[in-house]
Amino acid sequence: MTGMACSVTSEHNHNVKMVQERMLSEREFLFLAELFKAFGDYTRARILFALSIHELCVCALAEVLDMSQSAISHQLRLLRAAKLVRYRKEGKNVFYALDDDHVRNLIGQGIDHIREQG
Amino acid sequence: MTGMACSVTSEHNHNVKMVQERMLSEREFLFLAELFKAFGDYTRARILFALSIHELCVCALAEVLDMSQSAISHQLRLLRAAKLVRYRKEGKNVFYALDDDHVRNLIGQGIDHIREQG
DNA sequence: ATAACATATGAACATTCAAACAGATGAGGA
């Protein structure tokens, strides 16, 4: 169940203690995982990238990604919950956009990373 | 199956075309999703954060996270596949570290984001 | 009010995934 120490050098113990002291809270790690999980899906990655180009209504997203409105809507719900997108209603339509520049930066960093290592 | 356009304004069509033209390839989106998926797990987020503080051997990670060595090893396998960590062998031990500063930056951005919105 | 449309939601199904356990590999010491 719980990990046991390997043959313990003082270096080993020192590192373990130091890292343990600096670890974030469970709550923060849960948020962090949830944030990245929201990016970590083919469909949502495409939605987020599309929105990084321009604000779009649900049906426009469905058209761009060639997917059903329902599928898009379900994913948008998750993205809303993760606070990655915001929306405004205009008549029958609902327009989605990225929540802030942090989200745009994360997408950008991600793209840079995958392009650097082929 | 495939999405249909909503009542089509010229604005709508213009946006759809523009976004479609700028979308990345399927391959790139798959990579992008895979990258973020690797971050998007409670255990892996903790591993990556721990490694952002200091290089650690598998048993040290198991100790820090209070998990079995096996569980850690399985996750490290995924992180290796995603090219997020590198490792060096030293006798019986295997020491893991973040692959590059891109990874560190992504973690940092993520933490900034969750801290900004409470 | 009724119809048509845009979006959201619920339930069912299929797939993916992490944790746990057992066994395998490989390095070092007696």
Next chain:
DNA sequence: TCCTCATCTGTTTGAATGTTCATATGTTAT
């Protein structure tokens, strides 16, 4: 060689996730 230790790898099981279909909500126009 035999044994131990650190790590890795299969396999199974239960949970989480994505997609689809059907339906519900809410808006606009007739």
